[in-house]
Amino acid sequence: xxxxxxxxxxxxxxxxxxxxxxxxxxxxxxxxxxxxxxxxxxxxxxxxxxxxxxxxxxxxxxxxxxxxxxxxxxxxxxxxxxxxxxxxxxxxxxxxxxxxxxxxxxxxxxxxxxxxxxxxxxxxxxxxxxxxxxxxxxxxxxxxxxxxxxxxxxxxxxxxxxxxxxxxxxxxxxxxxxx
Numbered sequence: 001x002x003x004x005x006x007x008x009x010x011x012x013x014x015x016x017x018x019x020x021x022x023x024x025x026x027x028x029x030x031x032x033x034x035x036x037x038x039x040x041x042x043x044x045x046x047x048x049x050x051x052x053x054x055x056x057x058x059x060x061x062x063x064x065x066x067x068x069x070x071x072x073x074x075x076x077x078x079x080x081x082x083x084x085x086x087x088x089x090x091x092x093x094x095x096x097x098x099x100x101x102x103x104x105x106x107x108x109x110x111x112x113x114x115x116x117x118x119x120x121x122x123x124x125x126x127x128x129x130x131x132x133x134x135x136x137x138x139x140x141x142x143x144x145x146x147x148x149x150x151x152x153x154x155x156x157x158x159x160x161x162x163x164x165x166x167x168x169x170x171x172x173x174x175x176x177x178x179x
Contacts, residue, residue: 021070022115023082023134030078035071035151038116040129042066064170066131066158075142075150083140083154085110107135111159126176132161132169 019034045063050056072079080087080097086105088098111133118127138155145151160169 018119020117020119022117024112025115025130026113030082032070032072032074032079032082033119035073038068038070040066040068040116063160065160066170067137068156068158070152070154070156072152072154073148073150075152079152082112083136083152085112085136107137108133108159111135111161114156114158126174128174130172130174131158132164132171133159135159 019038021032021034021038023030023032043065045061045065046059047062048056049058049060077095077097081089084097084099086101086107090096090098112135114131114134116129116131134156136154137157140152140154143151143153158170162169
């Protein structure tokens with residue numbers, strides 16, 4: 001039985017479902033599917049300008065950023081490479097990733113572009129968030145259990161990218177026009 005054309009049209013406009021997080025979409029294109037939502041926390045770095053007789057007079061930008069936690073129900077070497085980008089690749093006797101570096105290493109060296117979008121709209125560019133320089137920014141957690149053998153929760157931070165235009169230093173947010 002064929003679906004009514006109005007129903008087919010309505011179903012085509014649904015913008016929900018699994019969230020696809022693509023690391024380094026311009027070259028490696030490693031897609032990771034998030035478990036649950038990916039909540040982006042937009043941090044405005046605002047500095048207050050106060051005047052003696054008036055009080056708060058103005059606010060000036062002082063650096064913005066975005067943080068998010070990613071929960072991934074997958075344990076693979078591809079995922080480990082983004083959780084521990086500063087780790088050493090292990091190849092003998094098993095493939096894996098090392099953890100633990102001496103203090104002082106710049107994580108910006110490992111920053112990757114990240115594209116976040118609903119999986120159903122992966123062919124469209126009108127509903128996505130592109131973060132220009134993302135690094136893991138906190139302690140990752142690995143949980144293992146009887147029903148879910150491996151689940152990573154990783155905090156990430158999007159840093160400003162000075163090669164981008166002012167106003168898009170941290171991210172670009174694309175959304176369709178209202179209909």
